[in-house]
Amino acid sequence: MKLQVSLRVSFWLLLAPALHAQGIVEWNAAAGDPPHVSVPAWTFEQFYPTICSDTTASIAAGVMTIDSTGVCTTDSHLYVQRFDVFTVAPPSVYFLEARCRVLLSNAPIPGPGTVRLQIGSGVRCPWIAEIGDGFVSLTSLAGEWGRVTMDTSSALHTYRLEGELATDLSRLYVDGQLVLSGGPTGSVCDFGPNPRQRCIFGHLYPTADGVSEWEFVRHNLGTGETVYCMGAHTLNSVGQVAALATTGSRVITANDLTLRASGLPGGSFGYFLNSLEHTAPTPLAIGQGVLCLGGGIGRLNRPGEILSATPAGMVDLAIDLNDLPSPQGAVAVLPGDTWHFQLWYRDQNPTVTSNTSSALRIVFE
Numbered sequence: 001m002k003l004q005v006s007l008r009v010s011f012w013l014l015l016a017p018a019l020h021a022q023g024i025v026e027w028n029a030a031a032g033d034p035p036h037v038s039v040p041a042w043t044f045e046q047f048y049p050t051i052c053s054d055t056t057a058s059i060a061a062g063v064m065t066i067d068s069t070g071v072c073t074t075d076s077h078l079y080v081q082r083f084d085v086f087t088v089a090p091p092s093v094y095f096l097e098a099r100c101r102v103l104l105s106n107a108p109i110p111g112p113g114t115v116r117l118q119i120g121s122g123v124r125c126p127w128i129a130e131i132g133d134g135f136v137s138l139t140s141l142a143g144e145w146g147r148v149t150m151d152t153s154s155a156l157h158t159y160r161l162e163g164e165l166a167t168d169l170s171r172l173y174v175d176g177q178l179v180l181s182g183g184p185t186g187s188v189c190d191f192g193p194n195p196r197q198r199c200i201f202g203h204l205y206p207t208a209d210g211v212s213e214w215e216f217v218r219h220n221l222g223t224g225e226t227v228y229c230m231g232a233h234t235l236n237s238v239g240q241v242a243a244l245a246t247t248g249s250r251v252i253t254a255n256d257l258t259l260r261a262s263g264l265p266g267g268s269f270g271y272f273l274n275s276l277e278h279t280a281p282t283p284l285a286i287g288q289g290v291l292c293l294g295g296g297i298g299r300l301n302r303p304g305e306i307l308s309a310t311p312a313g314m315v316d317l318a319i320d321l322n323d324l325p326s327p328q329g330a331v332a333v334l335p336g337d338t339w340h341f342q343l344w345y346r347d348q349n350p351t352v353t354s355n356t357s358s359a360l361r362i363v364f365e
Contacts, residue, residue, distance in 0.1 A: 024218055024219070024220050025039065025041050025042075025081060025199075025218060025219055025220075025221070025226075026039075026216065026217070026218035027039045027042055027079075027216060027217050027218070028062075028215065028216035028217075029059055029062050029063050029064040029214060029215050029216065030062040030215075030216075032059055032062075033059065034057050034059065034064060034079075035064075035079050035217065036079060037280065040226060040228030040229065040278065040292075040359070040361065041081050041226040041228065041361075042079045042080070042081055042217075043079070043080050043081070043082075044057075044077075044078070044079060044080075045078045045079075045080050046076070046077065046078075055067065055068040055070070055076065055077040055203065056068075056077075057077060062215065063156075063213045063214065063215050064213065064214045064215075065103075065211065065212070065213050065214075066202055066203055066211065066212050066213075066214065067211045068203050068209045068210060068211070069104060069106070069209050069210060069211060070209075076202075076203050076204055077202050077203045078200050078201070078202040078203065078204060079200065079201055079202050079217075080198055080199070080200045081198065081199045081200075081219075081221070082198045092164065092165055092166065093162050093163065093164055093165070094119050094127070094162065094163045094165065094219070094220060094221060095119075095160055095161065095162045095163075095219060095220055096117045096118070096119050096127075096129075096160075096161045096199055096201065096217070096218075096219040097158065097159065097160040097161070097217070097218050097219070098117055098158070098159055098201055098214060098216065098217040098218075099156050099157065099158045099159075099214070099215040099216050099217075100115060100131065100156060100157070100159065100212055100213060100214040100215065101152060101153055101154075101155060101156045101157060101212065101213050102114050102115060102131055102132060102133050102152045102153050102210065102211075102212050103153055103210070103211040103212060103213060104133065104210045104211040105132050105133035105210035106209050106210055113130035113131050113132030113133075113135070113136075113137065114131065114132055114133065114203060114209075114210035114211075114212055115130065115131040115132075115201075115202070115203065115212045116128060116129070116130055116131075116200070116201070116202070116203070116204040117129040117131075117159060117161045117200075117201050118161075118198070118199070118200045118201075118204070119161060119163050119198075119199050119219070119221070120163070120198070127140065127161055127162075127163035127170045127183075128140060128141070128161075129159055129161040129172050131152055131159060131212075132152065133152060133153060133210070134149060134150070134151070134152060134153070135147055135148065135149050135150065135152070136148055136150060136152065136159065136172065136174065136179065136180070137180070138161075138170060138171075138172045138180040138181070138182055138183075140170075140183065145170070145180070145182030145183055146172075146180040146181070146182050147180075148179050148180060150174065150179075156213065156215055157174055157175055158173075158174070158175050158176070159172065159173070159174055160172070160173040160174075160176075167183075168183050169181065169182070169183045170182065170183045199219045199221050201214070201217050225245075225246060225250070225360060225361065225362050225363075226360070226361040227243065227244060227245070227358050227359070227360055228278070228292065228358065228359050228360075228361060229278075229281055229290065229292035229342070229358050229359040233281075233288075233289065233290055233355065233356065233358075234288040234289070234349075234355065236263070236264070236265060236288075236347050236349060236355050237265050237347050237348055237349040237350075238263070238264075238265050238266075238313060240263035240313075241263065241357070241358060242261050242262065242263040242264050242313075242343060242345065242355070242356075242357035242358065243261065243262050243263050243357065243358050244259065244260070244261055244341060244342070244343065244357050244358050244359065244360040245260050245262070245360070246258060246259055246260060246360070246362070247260060247316075248318075250362055250363065250364050250365050251364075251365050252321050252333055252334070252335060252364050252365065255320065255321050255322065256318070257318070257319055257321065257362075258316050258317065258318045258319070259272055259316070259317045259319060259341055259343075259360075260314065260315070260316050261309075261314065261315050261343045261345075261357050262312075262313060262314045263313055263357075264309040264313040264314065264315065264343075264345055264357075265309065265313060265345075265347055265348070266309055266310065266311040266312065266313050267308060267309060267311070268308070268309045268345050268346050268347055269306060269307060269308045269309070269345065269346055270306075270307060270309075270315070270343050270344050270345025270346060270354075271299060271300050271301040271305055271306050271307060271343070271344060272300040272305070272317055272319075272341055272342070272343050272344075273291075273293055273297050273298065273299055273300070273341065273342045273343070273344060274293070274297070274298045274300065274324055274325065274326075274339055274340065274341050275293035275294060275295050275296060275297045275298065275339070275340050276295055276296070276337070276338065276339060276340070277293065277294035277295035277296075277340065278292055278293060278294055278340045278359065278361065279291070279292060279293065279294030280292075284354065284356070286354070287353050287354035287355060287356075288347070288349060288353050288354065288355045289344065289354060289355040289356030290356060291342070291356065292340070292342060292356075292358075292359040293340050293341075293342055293359065296326055296327040296328070297327070298324055298325035298326040298327070299325055300317065300319065300324075300325060302325065305317060309345070315343070321333040321364070324339070333364050334364070335364060335365055336363070336364070336365075337363075337364050338361060338362070338363050338364075339361070339362050339364065340359055340360065340361050340362075341359065341360045341362070342356055342357055342358070342359045342360070343356065343357035344356050345357070
């Protein structure tokens with residue numbers, strides 16, 4: 001089964017943008033890369049670190065294999081997408097869907113599974129699906145809500161975890177069939193004001209080592225924009241990584257999108273870059289920044305597009321979606337296009353140099 005990667009962004013935005021439509025963040029192993037590489041919104045985290053880290057993830061034949069059966073059984077391997085601020089009205093039902101199987105689990109039965117799908121906050125999380133060797137269960141941090149016995153190892157199955165915002169009830173589907181439902185009624189989960197929402201998949205329990213295979217994962221906690229490429233930068237002369245966000249709309253017919261960068265040295269000048277592709281952070285040949293755009297890169301440095309930061313360290317640029325630069329000339333954005341943006345700017349840190357902002361991926365409608 002091959003799905004096309006479709007990214008409809010996270011809530012990593014550091015500035016408050018206009019409300020955008022709800023979207024879907026999707027990763028699939030057929031792309032050949034772990035999700036933190038192929039989809040920048042997914043980040044890798046190693047929990048419960050020990051003196052050695054024996055958990056690995058590799059891609060072969062369109063499937064990612066997570067293996068945590070080494071001697072360091074207190075390590076855990078997760079892929080996480082966190083949402084620091086809600087910028088859209090949440091959907092009435094959240095979902096996290098994955099196609100995977102458990103090849104080996106050393107977890108005790110009954111007990112935690114090898115694989116966990118989780119939607120919720122780091123403190124109060126009501127919606128958890130656990131997939132062990134021969135069973136699936138529906139749990140929360142407060143306890144288990146139900147368990148069924150099934151074959152989880154001989155074939156890839158699609159598991160869909162749903163959480164109902166109004167009631168905190170949850171449902172677990174396997175290959176489209178409802179197998180478990182449950183949970184309390186009431187305010188178990190504090191969505192909205194809680195600043196640390198997250199969507200995770202992978203191994204979680206430090207004592208539940210095993211092997212699992214993953215083909216795709218997707219969820220609907222995203223909007224249509226993803227801030228990525230935040231961790232590889234050299235801090236600029238004001239001690240920050242310049243951050244990208246937007247105001248306006250991703251709807252092409254509205255043509256009112258504005259790119260905004262903050263955290264810049266006051267008075268520094270620069271311009272935005274754009275591309276249909278992204279790449280792993282690559283140091284600039286000259287300067288202190290990293291480039292996170294790939295393929296043919298356009299430069300928004302035409303008359304009126306070279307910007308000077310305000311004393312507060314901010315620049316804005318209203319872009320014309322019918323006239324984005326590219327190496328082949330100006331192009332128009334089409335519905336469904338995914339574009340990537342980054343700001344290049346001058347700095348004095350401590351001598352004259354340059355740097356770049358975080359990158360922003362936008363799916364247009």
